[in-house]
Amino acid sequence: MAVSWQRRLAAHAPAAVFLAEGARIGPLRETLALSPGIRLVDTPRHASVLLVAGDIPTGWRDDLRRVHDQLPAPFASVWCCCEPFEALHDPIRIDTLEALPQGVAETHRELMLGKRDSAPRLQPDEPPNPWEGLGDDGHGGEGMMGGTPYGRPMAMNMQDDLRDGLTLDTLTFRLGPFHSGLPPGLQAEISLQGDLVQAWTVTRKPFASVVEPIFHAARQAPVPIAELELSRARHHLRRLYRGLLVAGWPRLAERTLSLTGQLSPNSDITALRRSLERGGLWRLALPEPGRGVLDEAQVRELGGPAVRAAGIDEDLRSHDAHYRRLGFAPTCRDAGDTAARWRQWLDEIEQSLWLAGQAARHDLKTAETDAVETPRGPWTDAFPHDMSDLLGQVLPGLEWGEAMLTLASLDVSALDLHPLEEPWQRSTGDREGRA
């Protein structure tokens, strides 16, 4: 088949990838973000490749089908460490992380050059619910009140406004479970008035989050503090990267992410802090003080950086004799709001790098194995469990952008107690650095 000049030119474009993250994967999004020839997009409409990675539980597969069918033709799906849909003829499976970026870019090229057909649609092209409306304009019912066209109610005023008394029609919709701004697996039913969140109900809980294998190793035997702290710094840098993307600061986000591959006990992030805080820019991007604030009971249950951002110096590292020998004391902020939690990450990254430097000089290992402070929170006999229902208390009353920034500041997924298996185990900082 002759290939037009337009398609040959299109083959040179970066592969626009929508990543559907399943359970128990490493920092794949971050690895791909630094890979040449790949551009991650936030909506399936902007993608030419759907990349499905990790375990997709049965209850989530119908949602994945819907995401799959939203990609404009020509498109393809790539499956990494999960089972493709049976309806797909010739699905592309790539189960090695080293081959994934190249494989995805190659898939895009093959699509453009006509070497691969577009994936078939899995669902019929019809509304999910039958037409039940009345009226010429599809308003769905008799008179102004409407009915339930397509099985959904019309936007209408059902609740008082939470902000300034200017009551608008309430719009209710579902978001997730593969929305890039939400934790993987989370689905929420959201009611908005204008751009203000009126109600947030979690309908599917997020997949448990994984931490680097060294935190699991630290529960078994002493591990070098320097390595443990570098892992912690990497984890927080990745969180900061995602937050900065939401905040519309892509250049700085990419710079933040690139640091994860270069971390050593001698690293410091003074330049990053300076860029963030220059001229009060960070303050302009973050929600105003007092927004997204959690009370003491909530932060104690959440643990980790969130509790310390509220001024409570709870950190299991304080109980470790070797950490105390290094002069460790928890670093805290007072406000307990969204802005404080963002700043807490930065403080803890700096502290972890300082601790890594000190520990490397003294060649110190952890002294405790029964209690490990993970980046997600304390892990003793108890461990961080799912806190996504907290979102229904924190997010209502916030403007959409503030709600997304607040969501990015909270780690509400449960901690996965099992270390990652191959190939994800190797998907940590060194891969991001090489990318």
Add this chain to the structure above:
Amino acid sequence: MILDQLILPWLLAWLMVGLGAYLVAVLDRLLATGSARDGSVWLAPLASAAWLMTQQATTTEAPDAPAWRLAPALYLALAATGLALVPWSPTLVGVDLATSLVLWGSLEALATVVIFLHGWSANAHLALIGAYRYVALGLSYLLISMFVLIGVALPAESLRLTEVVAAQTSLWHVVSQPLGLPLFLMVGLGLTFWGPLDLADSTDLSGGTAVERSGPPRLVWALARAAMLVAFSAIAATAFLGGWLGPWLPGPAWLLIKSLAVLVALLWLGRRLPRFAPERCVTLMWVVLLPLSFIDLIWAGAVALWMA
């Protein structure tokens, strides 16, 4: 006469739309990372455009079909109309209206309508939020733009852009009205919802008004946004940097250089600043920038009287 006053300016306007949009894509990539991660910066915009041309134009469940189809083209038409107002020399002007400044102001107002339509017609929640946000932003920057533009019209005693340039022969407005250009640049970021004022198509909305767009209409939308940046840069260069005025080089060359400088400044700001939270943005406009635009207008009037 037909060649000078009709065909040439018309060709120039559309050439600026095409070449200007390409230049925006190249410069923005250069400012984004300074690296060539996505391949050649010169080829990448063309490759991305070709990819969008091959892609299916998807639609939503029940869009407002006429508005959904027309909104990207209307925004592009507004940008092209803006470029047609730009005087390249005393005689080379696409549309030399006696009220060209007023027409530019009306383009800014119409942009609010078109961008709202783009988000609203999709019949999708995230696109709708983007549309709501833009209306709040548009209402905030339009008044600032009006006062600043009246400020440049005062010394010329005319609303014609060629007269505005002629009034800068002795001193450019960027010097005589020091608040004007910085305020107008903020208007530009708002009009094109770029960088810190990108509230309509932002990442927290997964693309906002364009979240459901794909294929050629998405390309037209991107082209229109870039073309509007170019049109704004040319108008800013005309209103504050003396337009075609300058030694040695021909007038159009000076206008190109000055427009390019404004364009780079806008793109640089877009990359260096985070997106402002909508509430802070509106507060900044009404509480800080609008009073500053009053001061700019009073200052411009006083200077005009003194120089007269």
